[in-house]
Amino acid sequence: MNAPGLIAPAATAQKRRMPPALARFARHRAALASVVMLALIALACFAGPLFLLNSPIDSDWSAISLAPTLQGGHWFGTDELGRDLLARTLVGGRVSLEVGLLGTFVSALVGVIYGATAGYLGGRVDAVMMRVVDMMYAIPYMLIAILMVTLFGRAFSLVVLTISAFSWLDMARVVRGQTLSLRSREFVDAARAIGVRPAAIIARHIVPNLAGIVAVYATVTVPAIILTESVLSFLGLGVQEPMTSWGVLIQDGAQKLDAMPWLLLCPAVLLCTTLYCVNFVGDGLRDALDPRER
Template structure:
């Protein structure tokens, strides 16, 4: 006996109704290159967290000195070498903000109570009684300014030099590459020493010294990209339409290299910060009363055993900035490089 529920009717074989207006509808929203890259960066949690930390550090570099009740260059020898002390956290002994120090024999004492000082220094003071909170953020501001200026100059010079060298080619390219090889062979430290001999120690000699030799890597990368693009169809079409060489380089080729340029610039910023800190640490950087993170580390190194916070705080700041910039650059490389796409 045939069950009516299991019978197959002819209605089941009727063709599906298709709406012609929706046949070519794209379900996923259309994204341009930068929107797609930002979507990929957001999937990299380390890069996003590093961006947030960098934004906070940059804001604090300008706002931090204003939050402190003490000026960064005001000396108060009666308050010298005081440890960090923050109001509201001084009773939390497992945090390093209770104003205590450890003697060489291991005894712990409260420096503020022993010296009868009723004040709060959030990052402590140095050997001249200057507030380290204000000096640390001003030093961060100076270090970031030097790094960004050096990276900007490296980008402008390196992109222009590399693009012209790769596009012209031939003997011109050979001569320009030999010049780069000569510049690469000059140690940065010698250039810095010469700049300081010619000019007074300060921010500008450091930026000039970093810029003299720092643009060569960018120039080589851009030259390689230009050599790759030079024979492609969009360049040949621009030549056919009568575009000038300058227009082809700066309006057609360089916009197609923005990803590579941004990545190399981001990687050059932490290198510039580290080199500036190294120069300041060996005494070739800024001079008092100006400060950078490198000069603060140099000052704290002298009294590292007795007052370790004077060196630890700026050292942690340098490490944090360098790690965050490297993680952001790594995330941008994964997002902007087509070969890294999943």
């Protein structure tokens, strides 16, 4: 008979043991370091401007086109209007991250609902729904973006809507393929046999089992949307002043690369770092949620 004092620590250790998926993710050093880096970048972008000496909008006429220096707190330098590049880069990063996260949320929401519905119902419904996806793939995305910006202006909400209008297509295809394999599983057959409605089966049994693949694919969607917003801003179709984003700053810096290279270098480095970190997190989630590792 074991002593009570020996049983309690073992039970406590069992309760405190890290979930297997989280333990596998923690062993992925690049992914773990990327999470820390992304948290620091997000904290800097959302809270950093509150503690800076300079405003991203106001001009310092005594420090026009200033190279990176400690003078006046212009660590990233200033632009041709004397605006602090560090403050503008952090505020621009806030906009880019918001576009990436909101766009990914809309993409995941629409893509999961659409793909799960098509995959579960199957037959003609699936064929019609996926033909709609194929037709949307054939539409020139950039042409639609230019048309929407021309008609409705370059508002932040419109940029998110324009990007999200097409970013859900890949998510829908991935979810549909996974749903086709899930709908023949025993737990789905059991739910169908007791009379559970299709909508409830999709919500309670199909979608929860898609959480892993959706989380992994979302980490691919976030950098894709951030990069799309940057391309639109580089073409002059993104957010408009006084708002800015990394794409706007890169577009402005590319025009003045010879005279003021820091205008391009600083936001480009942050953008590339963010994209790489999100991709590393996606690799870590893919390995952690891989069923073969369970």
